[in-house]
Amino acid sequence: MTTATPAGGSTATRPSRGPLTDRLTGGGRGTRIVWLVLGLLFVFSVTRAISGEEALTSSSTMRAALLLAVPIGLAALGGLYAERAGVVNIGLEGMLILGTWGAGWAGWQWGWVGAIIGGTVLGAIGGLLHAIATVTFGVDHVISGVAINILAAGVVRFLSELVYTEGTGGGPTQSPSVGGDPPSFSVPVLSSGPDLLGDLENSGWFLLSDLAGVLRGLTSGLGVVTLLAILLIPISYVVLWRTAFGLRLRSCGENPAAADSLGVPVYRMKYIAVIISGALAGLGGVFLVFVAGIYREGQTGGRGFIGLAALIFGNWRPGGLAAGAGLFGFSDALQLRSRTAVVALLLLVALLLVGVAVYQAVRRRWVPAVLAVVVAALALAGFLTVDELPDGIVFFTPHLTTLLVLSLASQRLRMPKADGLVYRRGEH
Template identity: 90%
Template sequence: MSTAPTTGEGTATRPSRGPLTDLLTGGGRGRRILWLVLGLLFVFSFTRAVSGEEALTSSSTLRAALLLAVPIGLAALGGLYSERAGVVNIGLEGMLILGTWGAGWAGWHWGWGGAIVGGLLLGAVGGLLHAIATVTFGVDHVISGVAINILAAGLARFLSELVYVEGTGGGPTQSPSLRGDPPAISLPVLSSGPDLLGDLENTGWFLLSDLAGVLRGLTGGLGLVTLFALLLIPISYLILWRTAFGLRLRSCGENPAAADSLGVPVYRMKYIAVIISGALAGLGGVFLVFVAGIYREGQTGGRGFIGLAALIFGNWRPGGLAAGAGLFGFADALQLRSRTAVVALLLLVALLLVGVAVHQAARRRWIPAGFAGVVAAAALVGFVTIEELPDGIVFFTPHLTTLLVLSLASQRLRMPRADGLVYRRGEH
């Protein structure tokens, strides 16, 4: 007779078999994620049907959202590696800048392949500088990050004036055009050729056309860096939470003294994490260069700082930061696609906040529940009474949406315990 372990109620428990298996078999966290995705799709479809704004779930909006979210997500993913090892990386913006310049210069000489290598290398150099300052010399992490942001902007301008002389096609503020376009991938039959998803999207059917629009936006015309960025989310989860390397890296951000006593090379792990962080931010810069076809001064537009906010919103986890980057990218894409669709976004926010309020009330967290309910009511009133928002508010919509979600999510955030602390062997 078998003796299966039981819970306090006498029911047998099954160990988790991994997130992918749980999702496919309907168990544990995977089932909750599946229901959450389906619930969000229903809310989006309902909002689209009520408001009549097809841009909410159109493939063109989703494709634009992906273009806007990828550099933010890569910067946030870089910050994840660094901060999980205990090093705060305010310098993500500077590493993005270095990545754009490296991609522009190398792409001018050797095409899109060279651009990828150049952006990764210069971003990694920025990470190395941050690691030398914080890990070896014990400089305050925030001061080092701010210094790298300033240094990167000045260095990019200096190098541009030095390299892009008259006759090269570039100048002090931009590089010459890349040699050749990077490849793009579309799934046959679904998003190219017969385009079955496009036909289903055009029907306007509830849920089905919305699902087709989302899938078509995520599977049509994917660039090489975009595809790699999407794959990096689950890969990073597996590396950080399912490997011995990831365990050692995370232990450096939680309790470096204890990790050191167990034989973990803390200094080396921190160096590796921060260099990876810079390389990933540099890859975000490569993406920006691929979209524009050249390097331009000011091309990053503060995306490194937004990536840091997405990392915090995501509670220092890959899936959460992807959701944060996607949220900002979607709100930004929507305001670019349609000013009236931004008003429909108020109804979407109201419905989502009602769900947040109910969830918080069920857990007896009355203050967050009340705050979410009040904001939901205000958003609903705005949807009913406002026909079109002023240009200034429309432009600032992505930032307002991100700040709102961050304020509601702040109750559950927990950063790594040793994040931002200067570690010295023997002093802790």
């Protein structure tokens, strides 16, 4: 039996590595992602069964994780557009702040629809200021972003003192209540009505109950901004990687001089990208206002910076940043739900690191494999000896997760080549 050989003389057929290995690794990236998700769910199920912490995969924890992940994910998605066009957006936190104030004021005036418009528009104005400073005047991107963060906090305080006078129900640090509640949605039959997923979650079956808890948490009580945020992930992928507009935008972040020579309006594309970035961050601020029902000073809580970390963790890709936002949201939700469940994370980390060690050993990378085993042993020892973590460590869990994830992911990151560089036509 012969194998057809291409014109270049080399065979295009990859040698078989066994039926099981071919089944697990074949099918491209989509198949590998499916197996990765199923593997993670299995590890979570094992951890839940050993530790007895039902909060690890309960629908209430997953629903809280989704709520906490949405503003982080929207800020990260905003950063994606700006940085793919070559503009570093440290000002995401300030644009979130502007979005919260715009949503609070417009929601007080015109209800939840007005809140969405007001927050998005005010966030876009913050993006416009960043674009004027960095694209037109060539200000260092980091300096401009930090300035916007400082400016936004001062502007919203000034506007609150100016607008929310005595008798309005608001004040210098908060707005009156938003008029009307935004609609919410649950998937029929599965998460509402018969609630099949709820029944399966309560059955206590290994793996199936955990899967039902995760799905029920992600398909019940979804608000309008939550649905929009979920849809924006695949939409952004299609726009940036499957359209001519996205190709032009990404070319501005990789090689703006070459893009300019091919007729791409580099300055205009950068402006559009950074304004979209601000609008998406502003939409994240709208979500925070919807959760609280009003605007409050300091409402963002640094989520813009965590969104930037999620963007970097996700390697400047929509799916990756969504995973990063979900990770940070889950760690935050877990520490709010149960202090003892946070201890169970040590067992989860130990199991995951054992898998990492096996993977590195198969690839004959002995140093990372040994390091993973050592850290896994320390995590397991912590799980077996610690009953409850101190309040300070529990509260710091999301931020600690951010630091650990970024340090572990730093070796495989590839930012756009021209990200953060000031472009001037004719100088490159």
